[in-house]
Amino acid sequence: MPTITYTQPNGTQQTLEVAEGTTLMRAAVSNGITGIIGECGGQAMCATCHVYVRPEYAQALPEIREDEDEMLDCAAAERTDRSRLACQIKIDAELAEIVVDIPAGQL
Amino acid sequence: MTPQAARCPFHGDPETNRADTGRDSGGQDQQAANHSRQASDYPVADWVDVAALASDPYPIYARLRAESPVAWVPQLNKFLVTNYTGCHAVEQDQEIFSAEVTGATMTRAIGARPMLRKDDPEHSADRAPMNPVLRPKSIKEVWGPVFEGNAETYLEKVAEIGPKEADLNRDYAAPLASQNLIDLLGLKDVSVEQVRRWSHDFIAGMGNVLDDPAIWERCDASTAEADRLLEELIPYYRQTPDASMVSAWANSGLPTSNVAANVKLTISGGMNEPQHMVTNMVWALSYHAEQSALVLTDPSLWAAAFDEAVRWQSPIGMYPRETTQETILEGVRIPAGAGIGVVVASANRDAAHFGDSAADFDINRPKRPHLAFGSGVHLCAGHWAAKTSIGQLAVPMAYERFPRLRVDEQRNESWDGWVFRGLTSLPVTWN
Ligand code: HEM
Numbered sequence: 001m002p003t004i005t006y007t008q009p010n011g012t013q014q015t016l017e018v019a020e021g022t023t024l025m026r027a028a029v030s031n032g033i034t035g036i037i038g039e040c041g042g043q044a045m046c047a048t049c050h051v052y053v054r055p056e057y058a059q060a061l062p063e064i065r066e067d068e069d070e071m072l073d074c075a076a077a078e079r080t081d082r083s084r085l086a087c088q089i090k091i092d093a094e095l096a097e098i099v100v101d102i103p104a105g106q107l
Numbered sequence: 108m109t110p111q112a113a114r115c116p117f118h119g120d121p122e123t124n125r126a127d128t129g130r131d132s133g134g135q136d137q138q139a140a141n142h143s144r145q146a147s148d149y150p151v152a153d154w155v156d157v158a159a160l161a162s163d164p165y166p167i168y169a170r171l172r173a174e175s176p177v178a179w180v181p182q183l184n185k186f187l188v189t190n191y192t193g194c195h196a197v198e199q200d201q202e203i204f205s206a207e208v209t210g211a212t213m214t215r216a217i218g219a220r221p222m223l224r225k226d227d228p229e230h231s232a233d234r235a236p237m238n239p240v241l242r243p244k245s246i247k248e249v250w251g252p253v254f255e256g257n258a259e260t261y262l263e264k265v266a267e268i269g270p271k272e273a274d275l276n277r278d279y280a281a282p283l284a285s286q287n288l289i290d291l292l293g294l295k296d297v298s299v300e301q302v303r304r305w306s307h308d309f310i311a312g313m314g315n316v317l318d319d320p321a322i323w324e325r326c327d328a329s330t331a332e333a334d335r336l337l338e339e340l341i342p343y344y345r346q347t348p349d350a351s352m353v354s355a356w357a358n359s360g361l362p363t364s365n366v367a368a369n370v371k372l373t374i375s376g377g378m379n380e381p382q383h384m385v386t387n388m389v390w391a392l393s394y395h396a397e398q399s400a401l402v403l404t405d406p407s408l409w410a411a412a413f414d415e416a417v418r419w420q421s422p423i424g425m426y427p428r429e430t431t432q433e434t435i436l437e438g439v440r441i442p443a444g445a446g447i448g449v450v451v452a453s454a455n456r457d458a459a460h461f462g463d464s465a466a467d468f469d470i471n472r473p474k475r476p477h478l479a480f481g482s483g484v485h486l487c488a489g490h491w492a493a494k495t496s497i498g499q500l501a502v503p504m505a506y507e508r509f510p511r512l513r514v515d516e517q518r519n520e521s522w523d524g525w526v527f528r529g530l531t532s533l534p535v536t537w538n
């Protein structure tokens with residue numbers, strides 16, 4: 001099964017095995033991963049699902065669309081070139097494994 | 108890859124954003140709820156007095172949270188969910204807790220099912236076209252100047268009325284919220300009074316569970332007026348698109364009946380709440396002089412003041428869902444087809460989530476997610492619009508214009524409601 005590893009700001013890591021088709025946000029919220037809120041349910045309307053993707057996985061990700069780009073500017077924590085919205089990243093055959101860092105704040 | 112230069116219009120200086128470091132998102136609580144203990148028969152709260160709810164719901168919410176945060180309330184024919192984890196769990200699961208409630212007076216009132224009474228994917232088809240209009244960039248760049256101009260217009264009227272007579276609800280909050288919504292929707296040739304009347308008639312219809320024919324008559328008349336306008340506007344915006352909501356919907360490929368239903372939903376849901384937030388904020392700051400002094404010396408605190416006021420006195424207190432199957436929520440077994448009342452106004456005072464000071468107004472409290480705009484796929488579409496038009500413009504501009512703006516204790520204020528709650532009048536004065 002594909003895996004997602006979430007890294008907390010203090011370095012602790014949690015790895016989830018997830019079904020294909022789920023998003024990084026949905027998996028986090030339904031498994032109680034601290035620090036990802038996902039207030040808008042994945043519509044790129046809230047930016048409370050901001051994560052930093054480890055560079056080695058960046059290649060496998062879809063392009064940042066305009067709506068995601070605009071909302072990333074509104075994330076509470078600093079935007080970097082690793083920033084993505086967890087709700088816009090779907091786990092699929094292309095992306096069987098990913099490691100992300102959770103920012104210190106989402107609000 | 109990603110442009111760094113752009114800045115969110117809502118975060119002036121990223122350094123000043125207090126982080127919610129190390130606090131959980133509520134997700135953990137939800138997990139606990141999923142694995143909750145074996146359910147027993149459900150608690151019944153037959154002591155809930157509906158009239159008392161409308162005059163001051165908070166003591167009743169406190170007792171419900173303490174005794175039975177998921178309880179059957181026979182007077183309302185619903186399970187009320189009053190704690191944070193329970194409300195949050197409902198909002199995360201549209202398959203079990205559907206927004207498509209049976210016998211929806213909302214659908215009857217506005218003639219067709221709007222997005223708020225649909226689940227995904229139908230919901231998303233209606234909603235996606237207007238999200239770009241309501242994201243922060245469009246709100247700030249296109250609509251900010253419009254909201255600001257409207258605020259100036261009505262501040263002028265308040266000044267003419269003067270500090271002995273002015274009612275912040277009647278003279279400022281109500282007409283301003285109506286004009287802002289008219290502009291954002293892109294309605295043309297309608298007055299503030301007309302759209303306020305439509306809004307009130309639709310809301311009365313949505314609440315007309317007792318089928319009062321007089322209420323339906325007014326509601327149907329307003330629906331007909333609004334539909335007539337939209338019959339002209341939709342083709343107009345197909346020819347001449349602009350940045351408004353009706354334009355976005357008109358060009359989305361959705362059938363006219365969907366567009367009309369969602370415009371009427373927005374007229375019902377996008378006016379009273381921002382209106383109530385103007386008066387809620389001024390009321391809260393009037394009775395918390397130290398915090399008022401803080402925010403007046405440090406304008407970057409307006410965002411926190413708005414957020415705290417909408418948590419503390421949530422304009423939408425409760426909204427409905429319906430179970431599609433038997434389920435267990437917070438240890439309580441709920442049958443299929445049951446009406447659920449998601450009492451976000453109560454969740455927003457839950458000490459288990461906000462700490463012992465949950466009942467206090469405190470703009471400096473640590474940031475925690477609240478549910479005043481709902482959460483999940485139905486999260487308020489207008490939340491950036493409300494934060495900007497009210498929290499960044501209408502209220503700060505009123506304090507700038509009127510030195511020592513405050514509640515006039517010589518005259519009477521009044522609060523009303525629990526499903527929707529706000530000040531029905533707020534006499535104010537200034538120096
Ligand atoms: C402070 C002001 C406001 C508050 C407290 C508020 C609150 C809410 C809440 C709690 C919901 C979710 C209801 C549910 O899930 O059943 C909602 C939905 C909605 N709100 Fe607001 N609202 C406000 C302002 C606005 C404004 C200004 C607009 C106009 C653009 C608006 C348009 C909507 C729409 C269209 C929905 C339905 C969203 C959907 O079904 O996906 N609201 N609002």
Ligand code: FES
Pocket residue numbers: 025037038039040041042043044045046047048049071085086087088
């Ligand atoms: S969940 Fe709201 S932007 Fe991702």
